Amino acid sequence: MEIYNDILSAIRAESTDGEPRPTRIQAKSNLAYDKLMRYLGELEGRKMIAQNPLQVTGRGRDFLEDYGRIKGFLKEMGVKYLTEPWSEAR
Numbered sequence: 001m002e003i004y005n006d007i008l009s010a011i012r013a014e015s016t017d018g019e020p021r022p023t024r025i026q027a028k029s030n031l032a033y034d035k036l037m038r039y040l041g042e043l044e045g046r047k048m049i050a051q052n053p054l055q056v057t058g059r060g061r062d063f064l065e066d067y068g069r070i071k072g073f074l075k076e077m078g079v080k081y082l083t084e085p086w087s088e089a090r
Contacts, residue, residue, distance in 0.1 A: 003029070004048070005067045007039055008060050011049060020054045 010028035014020035026036045043049040048060035056064070 001067060003031070003039060004043065005064065006030070007036070007043065008048065008056050008064050011054060012056050012061075012064070015055060022054070025054075 006029040007025060010025045011020050013028065014024050022033070022036065022040070026033055029036065031039070040049065040051065040054075043060065044051055046059070047057055048063055049056055
């Protein structure tokens with residue numbers, strides 16, 4: 001779920017600056033290119049993205065919203081399952 005969230009968030013962020021490019025999505029989601037391509041295929045199969053042009057669909061936006069809500073709930077409850085990247089370095 002975190003990988004899907006990273007990819008969808010990167011696509012959405014890159015969409016504000018024009019058409020998202022796979023290499024920029026790869027860098028923002030910290031994945032090898034072949035793995036990114038596999039996940040993009042999965043996301044497209046789940047109808048969370050469209051690939052031509054690359055964009056997040058309504059279903060993908062729903063996922064991002066729900067994921068954010070779940071992550072916020074876990075954080076409020078003090079569950080340390082999901083950690084922020086910067087907090088691990090402390």
